[in-house]
Amino acid sequence: MKENPSGCSVEESMRILGGRWRLPLVSCLLDGPKRFNDLRRDVPGISQRMLTLDLRALEDAGLIRRTVYPGSPVKVEYALSEDGERLRPVVEVVKTFGLWLKARDGKL
Template identity: 40%
Template sequence: MEEKAKFYCALDYSMNLIGGKWKLLILHQLSGGTKRFSELKRLLPGITPKMLTSQLRELEKNGIITRKIYPEVPPRVEYTMTRHGMEIIPVLSALCDWARGVATEKGIQFSDE
C-alpha cells in the first residue's frame, strides 16, 4: 500500500504542487494558451532544457498540465493547462497585481511589460 505524503496545511500542499523557481513562471506562460517546449524555453530566459523538462514533468504528474505528443516527423509535443491548472490563473493574476504594486513603490520595472 502506498503511503500518502502528509502536509502541514493546504498552503504546504500547494507549494508542493507549484512551488519552486520555475513552475509559476511556466504556468504564467501556459495561461496564455498551449505552448511547445521550444516556445517555453524561449519565453523563460535562464531556464536550462533539463530544468524545463523536470518542471514540466512534475506539473504533469501533479495534474496541473497535460502533454500531448503528435505522431509527426520531427515529433511535436504541446503543453496545456488542465482544469486544475486553469483554476490557478486568477491566483497568478492576483499575485502579479500585488507584485506590480510593491515593485512600483520600489521603482522596479519588469522586462516583460
C-alpha cells in the same frame, strides 16, 4: 503536532507550485498551449533541465497535459488541464504582487 489546516493548505499548494519557475510556466500556458521551445523563450531564465523537471512535476500533479503529435519531427505540446486552469486566480494575484514589488523596488 498542532492542527493547522489553513497553513497546511498553503503548504500543499507550495509543495507543487513552490520553486521559482512553476508559476511563471503556468502563467505562460494560461495564454494557450505551447511547445517546449516556446516556453524556453517565454521564461528565459530557466535551464533546459529545470524546464523538463518542472513540466514533468506539473504533469504528474495533473495540472498540465503533454500531447505528442506524430510526424517528423514529432511535435510535443504542453497545455493546462482543466485542473490547471484553476491556477488562473493564483497567477493573477501573484502577478499583481510582483508588479507592486517591482514598482516598490524601482524596477519598472
